[in-house]
Amino acid sequence: MRPATEAELAGIIEGAEGPLAITGGGTRRLGTARGARLETGGLSGISLYEPGALTLVVKAGTPLAEVEATLDAEGQRLPFEAPDLRGLLGRTGQSTIGGVVATNASGPRRVQAGACRDSLIGVRFVDGTGTVIRNGGRVMKNVTGYDLVKLVAGSRGALGVLTEVAFKLLPKPETRTSLRIDGLSDAAAVAAMASALTSPFDVTGAAHWPGRGTFLRIEGFAASVAYRRAELQRRLAGFGAVDVAVDDPWPAIRDVAPFHDAAGDVWRLSTVPSEAAALAARAGADQVLYDWGGGLVWLRLAEGTDLRARLGPFQGHATLVRSASALQRFQPEPAPIAALTKGLRAKFDPRGLFSVEI
Amino acid sequence: MDMPLPDPSVLSRRARIWDRLAAALPADALITDPTETRAYECDALTAYRCLPLAVTLPRSTEEAAAILRICSEEGVKVIPRGAGTSLAGGSLPTADAVILGVARMNAVLETDYDNRFIRVQSGRTNLSVTGAVEADGFFYAPDPSSQLACAIAGNIGMNSGGAHCLKYGVTTNNLLGVTLVTMAGEVLTIGGPYLDAGGLDLLGVICGSEGQLGVVTEAWLRILPKPEGARPVLMGFASNEVAGACVSDIIKGGLLPVAIEFMDRPCIVATEAFAHAGYPDCEALLIVEVEGSPAEIDDQLARIKTIATRHNPVAYREAATEDEAKRIWLGRKSAFGAMGQMGDYICLDGTIPVSELAHVLRRIGELTASYGLRVANVFHAGDGNMHPLIIFDANKAGDLELAEALGADILRLCVEVGGCLTGEHGVGVEKRDLMHVQFSAADMEAQLRVKDVFDPAWLLNPAKVFPLDVTASRRAA
């Protein structure tokens, strides 16, 4: 099913007799989807774009590439640098903006510009009863009523099908540069990234790619970038030689490219940066990639390894992103939180049509 | 503005409820004497007042949980309260409700620079969070003008903003986790000192829920390294239209100032008379502030000047010294005080798309004239968050009602042009009855479902945010 309008979509959901597998571009789903395939690609197009107000309203099925090209033409961008997970997950297809929102997909710039949910200012969605619900709007500051915008972002379609989303945007920087420190241990790399992120020099990316180097990104007006580059080089000198990186490493870091062609399960840890290196060591992974200054750790392990059991309790959570095993994808929640999740799902989807794991 | 009649069954069990609370709390944590509870009869929306059944001031999460458990068992409503500076009546009590105030919970629990967070008890004031990390070169970004008094608890309750949120975002963008006590007295940890909590974004919906989903007793907040410096520039324009166009061009020019503040003529005249900041005589005035090293600031201000010059400013003043910077901000910071000199005022805070600025200011002028009242506008122009101040005379019969009616018309206008009723102050009781202007029945029902899940008995701050008729069946159940 591929409805062309929100009303048609609402009708399909209202009349549904069993589970629905909501599909944008099919590039980000984790695990299997049960039910009749319901595609959002028919709900496509930009509803409103005001560069002077840094605002974009777009239908949920619009390809991400189309959104990015439109903004690029005005020298603007989505602040949160959504990753492209096709290479990692072995998918083809076109990522849609609705899928980006439903998974709160956020890349390296998250340390400075926030996640997808932080740029999201409005949604329209259809809940499990077929009712259209609007929340937020098209203005940046809005505290009118509860913030369901945040609740729906990252909910993986468990509460409803997004039909339209609104963002606040940022201007694209005039220039950018990346610094690289070679040969740091994981722990030293996290310390170097912490030093950079606690400086006033507005770092927009801090990642450690073992074997390739520790990378820091600075963006802005040319003179300012040159100034901050020199300041950071001075500040970090104690960690080793701080060179300007020749190639732009950020698309590869964003998309977890180092793991693309390697076999095994891929896990994603969200944690406190200072614990990242010890956690990675405890995991005994075949390969590791640190982003967000160490707050995000990608791990590759032998298929079927129960990483959560291996790590024991830690600050944060682990998601199994790629695996053929039957292990649970998402970290089990403490009972009282799980009860709230269950309660909310039952309210928004009383018939259990949206049977995704979250 | 109506409030529901107090629950007679609760009033008749008053003594028993006091006894149970007294047995669970240290003596100084429970106030029942009306001469002392009077201090809690209202928040900063002082037009509405009511003495609560009791005031409780716990010192720990455990004490807060005990209070909530007792109130839950007794079917008593609870009004969470931070510092009581809400402009929307968010912490206004009812006669059958117990206030749970977190003001005594103000400790810093943990500071971690390498991981860029601070954990505090929620009664800590906004400014003292920055105060705790400032000496080490850090700050907490959301900065409501009330930051000396308001508490993190209320900031989370209202998802408060501030002058610098154009660059740094509002409370929700700087909140990492909370300890939340449910109405049933259960203590939950939601989020934590990391960027990405798993599962549904419960933290996102708790922030800004106006004390209706749970009581926040502790919070993990993101702290940031302080910028090297900041400098404002002041510019005057011949009309609101031109000033509005200049704002839009600055944004389009790829600049991201930390603040773009806008004042219209009535506001300029009033603040000038009050604070003598030396503002130019003009129709509209912008204060734009940028951050960075001295050279970075020079570079950004040069770009801003090029843009502003295209709009023929009637005045353009860059702060060359710290003292000049202070003078530029002096008028803006005294704007509310200046209004206070002119009479009583209501402060609205609807948001509009930036592109509608000139149109909305013109319509506000027309509406104001038709009511025979005066309005001054001072607001965060970069993000469209208006603050029309309606001046009235509280001693004149009917004037408050007139001002409220004008306020409602202005907020309807904000929604009509694509904006919203409130950008940072919250709905409370003040804008409760206008919610249907912005939301359909289905939009509101979706929000009520969230409260049904967190607070099934509808005892937490229940007469706020949504029109009473919309919530009547739930509150009665």
Ligand SMILES: Cc1cc2nc3c(=O)[nH]c(=O)nc-3n(C[C@H](O)[C@H](O)[C@H](O)COP(=O)(O)OP(=O)(O)OC[C@H]3O[C@@H](n4cnc5c(N)ncnc54)[C@H](O)[C@@H]3O)c2cc1C
């Ligand atoms: C002069 C002045 C200037 C202001 N400037 C600004 C500004 O620039 N920006 C801005 O956004 N606001 C501003 N405000 C409004 C106000 O200061 C904010 O809304 C502030 O966040 C309220 O904090 P508080 O601690 O006083 O909260 P309160 O007034 O005590 O409560 C506010 C809301 O939060 C809820 N709440 C309180 N504590 C808790 C808790 N522990 N758990 C759950 N919910 C809780 C309450 O029930 C209520 O709904 C201003 C107010 C004044 C008087």
